[in-house]
Amino acid sequence: MQSTNQVTVILGREFDDPLREKLMNVLRQLGAKPVKSTERYVTGSQDLQLFDVILNEQLLHIESETYIGLSISGPNDLVQQVRRLVIQPA
Secondary structure: OOOOOEEEEEEEOOOOHHHHHHHHHHHHHOOOEEOOOOEEEEEOOEEEEEEEEEEOOEEEEEEEEOOOEEEEEEEHHHHHHHHHHHHOOO
16 A cells, blocks of 8 residues: 655755765666656755656655755655665665
């Protein structure tokens, strides 16, 4: 049974390129499909990048925001699965 609880988990720092690359690799390996191209906004010292993917017929939202970090939002079970795969030791 799939959880309908929506959660947001911060995976790490917003400018951690290896972390971002690992997240993208995990999403590709799991078969995630992009919903649309990445959106980027810069306002003063704030830099915000957003993109959405469909994974297992569910929407995941990924954000990278200055001072907040790299986060993933969506159904709890799916977010936790992705988080575990991204933060597991190499």
